[in-house]
Amino acid sequence: MTQPRILAFDIFGTVVDWHGSIVQEVQALYPQVDANAFALAWRAGYQPAMQRVRSGELGWTRIDELHRLILDELLPRFGLAHLAEADRVHLNRVWHRLNAWPDVVAGLQRLKTRHTITSLSNGNIGLLTNMAKRAGLPWDCILSAEVFRAYKPDAATYLGVAQVFDVSPSEVMLCAAHHDDLAAARACGLQTAYIERPLEFGAQHIKDVSPQPGNDLHARDMGHLAELLGC
Numbered sequence: 001m002t003q004p005r006i007l008a009f010d011i012f013g014t015v016v017d018w019h020g021s022i023v024q025e026v027q028a029l030y031p032q033v034d035a036n037a038f039a040l041a042w043r044a045g046y047q048p049a050m051q052r053v054r055s056g057e058l059g060w061t062r063i064d065e066l067h068r069l070i071l072d073e074l075l076p077r078f079g080l081a082h083l084a085e086a087d088r089v090h091l092n093r094v095w096h097r098l099n100a101w102p103d104v105v106a107g108l109q110r111l112k113t114r115h116t117i118t119s120l121s122n123g124n125i126g127l128l129t130n131m132a133k134r135a136g137l138p139w140d141c142i143l144s145a146e147v148f149r150a151y152k153p154d155a156a157t158y159l160g161v162a163q164v165f166d167v168s169p170s171e172v173m174l175c176a177a178h179h180d181d182l183a184a185a186r187a188c189g190l191q192t193a194y195i196e197r198p199l200e201f202g203a204q205h206i207k208d209v210s211p212q213p214g215n216d217l218h219a220r221d222m223g224h225l226a227e228l229l230g231c
């Protein structure tokens with residue numbers, strides 16, 4: 001394996017704990033709601049909402065707006081149809097306030113000593129910037145589907161990273177906790193690193209993080225990834 005110059009990171013689930021963060025906020029704001037079920041249902045609407053954009057049913061729509069569409073559909077199911085607009089806006093912005101996994105900030109600091117590190121997320125730029133500011137994520141660059149106006153796994157997102165930094169796709173490594181994301185990146189010629197996140201969907205839904213063929217690296221966490229890359 002040649003050393004990658006650019007490390008591009010998936011965000012939701014890989015860098016930040018979306019499930020635990022949403023559960024924590026919903027429990028605090030609306031203790032009568034099953035926060036675990038609410039978080040899982042909100043996330044379950046993510047791919048179908050993006051598919052509406054990919055299919056052309058919706059024009060280009062940022063994740064903030066897609067999250068809001070999903071939220072408005074969810075609220076009646078969880079007894080929250082009465083929420084005022086200001087409360088809906090605040091709740092929708094929970095995606096800007098997601099907590100990083102405990103290993104992330106120190107791991108990224110190590111990785112950026114030898115590599116350029118960037119996000120590569122379906123999240124929009126404002127969301128990713130607010131998240132990074134709050135969580136102390138030390139990105140060299142914030143790249144988003146919004147830059148390329150295409151959602152992963154569209155090849156434009158992965159190849160776009162190489163184009164932004166004027167490197168070959170093989171000099172970019174996608175680091176992610178999702179095998180479908182990594183497979184799409186490999187198909188575009190990127191290197192790939194799988195990062196284990198067994199608790200992505202919560203302690204009641206432990207994720208299988210067994211190694212799968214094809215990835216250049218398999219890391220337990222960000223610190224382990226830094227070790228594997230010699231940082």
